[in-house]
């Protein structure tokens with residue numbers, strides 16, 4: 001037999017029900033929420049698409065900013081008849097490009113790329129970059145080296161006076177990775193850690209490890225540092241991208257600025 005609800009209990013239950021209703025009515029719908037940082041990434045990622053014209057071979061970078069470039073290029077293919085082929089720099093970008101209908105080709109099957117659009121972790125006043133936050137630096141560098149121009153998409157947090165605070169991501173072989181880490185520590189005089197998640201080593205799309213060199217904002221000669229790091233046998237590639245970036249499409253305070261490298265190709 002059900003027990004009768006007392007009037008105080010009834011009032012209490014009504015209040016809870018009212019609160020649930022109020023909370024649900026006042027809560028903005030999830031799909032409409034975009035943080036300021038995300039809005040800036042979208043702004044930069046989409047604005048960079050103005051460099052892409054029909055007939056171009058386009059390198060497609062990796063990361064949460066250039067994701068918006070890939071989405072926008074997919075939209076232009078569908079809605080505006082843009083004709084391009086793309087070369088992705090990671091499995092993640094390949095999957096996204098396939099989803100949005102960008103025709104993809106092997107880098108070796110074409111004469112070269114007209115442009116690569118990619119994100120960055122830092123860029124300095126000389127347009128030198130640190131990349132590899134998304135562990136895709138090897139493919140990103142291979143693609144960037146085959147491209148006639150490089151446009152970087154970034155928000156204001158990526159602009160620095162001196163490279164290094166982000167750390168330098170370095171792709172290294174799993175074979176004797178500890179030896180390579182020690183050699184990097186001796187060279188750079190800083191702590192170097194193998195990137196992991198939940199105590200599992202992160203492996204790149206190429207089956208390698210990422211060593212992050214916590215060097216601090218001290219990289220005053222990125223070209224020398226790149227050469228020295230590459231000289232260590234276990235190093236596959238380093239996330240210093242020197243003399244590659246022609247333009248940074250920078251989103252800051254709700255607007256986009258295009259920074260053109262005076263010694264660049266665009």
Ligand code: 5RP
Pocket residue numbers: 061062063064065066118119120121130131132133134135136137140
């Ligand atoms: C991946 C990269 C990314 O381009 C870089 O980490 C920037 O990513 P995001 O736009 O997500 O900040 O180098 O290896």
